Amino acid sequence: MxxxxxxxxxxxxxxxxxxxxxxxxxxxxxxxxxxxxxxxxxxxxxxxxxxxxxxxxxxxxxxxxxxxxxxxxxxxxxxxxxxxxxxxxxxxxxxxxxxxxxxxxxxxxxxxxxxxxxxxxxxxxxxxxxxxxxxxxxxxxxxxxxxxxxxxxxxxxxxxxxxxxxxxxxxxxxxxxxxxxxxxxRPEFLEFQKVSIEKKERTLLIMFGGTDPDNLTLQVLTLAIKLKYFEKINVILNRTAKNVKSVFDFAQCHKKVFLHISPSNIAEIMSTATLAIGAAGTTSWERCALGLPAVVIVQADNQREIANALQLAEVIRFISIAEIEEKLIKEVEFWQNRLKLNNDVYKNCISICDxxxxxxxxxxxxxxxx
CATH class of the missing domain: 3.40.50.11190 (Rossmann fold)
Structure with missing residues (x-):
């Protein structure tokens, strides 16, 4: 075709x-x-x-x-x-x-x-x-x-x-x-860059991209729902993800969770977030272009080097899959405290990817x- x-x-x-x-x-x-x-x-x-x-x-x-x-x-x-x-x-x-x-x-x-x-x-x-x-x-x-x-x-x-x-x-x-x-x-990330930097909402984004075969979305969401700081949690999943139904069922039970399945306006949704939790890879550059700091879950050995470099640049904090239960909330709270300060996190992000x-x-x- x-x-x-x-x-x-x-x-x-x-x-x-x-x-x-x-x-x-x-x-x-x-x-x-x-x-x-x-x-x-x-x-x-x-x-x-x-x-x-x-x-x-x-x-x-x-x-x-x-x-x-x-x-x-x-x-x-x-x-x-x-x-x-x-x-x-x-x-x-x-x-x-x-x-x-x-x-x-x-x-x-x-x-x-x-x-x-x-x-x-x-x-x-x-x-x-x-x-x-x-x-x-x-x-x-x-x-x-x-x-x-x-x-x-x-x-x-x-x-x-x-x-x-x-x-x-x-x-x-x-x-x-x-x-x-x-x-x-995609061009829309540049389009929503200014809007993203000026965002006021206390919104958390959970996005692991692709098919999320390990169902990290639900594992992270189960912990994140306990965070009172965030008034809204946006979740983005691909329609081909094998665990869409379990995430959908969870979202139905929690009013502040909004599930977006293969949305056409990903950049717009991401631009409303205060903080993201997600994967390494291409999404890292999307987040940086929007001035969006993140807690990143490293899923493969080849992701660790880049994750370490981005952490040194002070745009992410990263943990392994095995550390989610122990460290995820602590890393989110680190960003909550950091973002309350008048710092240059957003500028750090865009300096990495414009x-x-x-x-x-x-x-x-x-x-x-x-």
């Missing part, structure tokens, strides 16, 4: 650029990779005359419908043939790397692209080499830095990401876009394919 997106009045090139995205989402992987690719695709489409196609596996709990609703063409790849082990990134394809690249080439049906964008922890230079004959340029979105890439452009939106992180993993000609200045955020990253990345993409 393909739907045309209305272009802005920005001056566009005369010729049509063809761009392909290879990215997956599922109940286990979550939706973060697809959502940041959609943000980039939308930014590019507003600045140029492009035809964009997403190639995604038809996995359980995927976010493929979001691609169609955003107005882009979706080509469904076969469902995963093997079980995904979250600790083993090479398993995230649900197929062998050779099978995945061969299927991708078959589905492209002899087409040629100006750019292929890959956002997948299981794909490396071997996959790139197999498909490079059908594209002029290749871009990789990554943050693990645990494998080699044969690409022309690499994006890692990790805060304070150093060049040395990828020096031995890319070619000499590879252009690196590193750091939270390039965080892929919300203009997707525009910067789209401009760099267009430079390399023109």
């Amino acid at each position: 393909s739907i045309n997106i209305k272009k802005s009045n920005t001056k566009t090139p005369t010729r049509l650029f063809n761009i392909a995205f290879r990215v997956d989402s599922s109940l286990n992987i979550g939706s973060g990779h697809v959502m940041r690719c959609l943000t980039l695709a939308t930014a590019i489409s507003k600045a140029a005359n492009v035809n964009i196609t997403f190639f995604c596996r038809d996995a359980i709990g995927n976010s493929n419908e979001n691609i169609i609703q955003s107005g882009f063409e979706l080509v469904k790849m076969a469902p995963p043939k093997s079980t995904i082990d979250l600790k083993n990134y090479s398993s995230w394809l649900g197929a062998s790397l050779d099978d995945d690249s061969e299927e991708f080439l078959q589905l492209t049906a002899g087409k040629n692209y100006d750019l292929i964008v890959i956002d997948h922890y299981a794909i490396d230079t071997r996959w790139h080499n197999k498909v490079k004959s059908i594209t002029k340029k290749m871009m990789v979105i990554d943050d693990l830095a645990n494998r080699k890439h044969n690409c022309d452009l690499l994006l890692d939106q990790t805060y304070q990401c150093p060049t040395v992180k990828y020096r031995h993993l890319v070619n000499n000609h590879t252009q690196l876009l590193l750091g939270s200045d390039f965080a892929l955020l 919300g203009k990253g997707s525009i910067r990345v789209a401009n760099e993409v267009l430079k390399i394919i023109k």
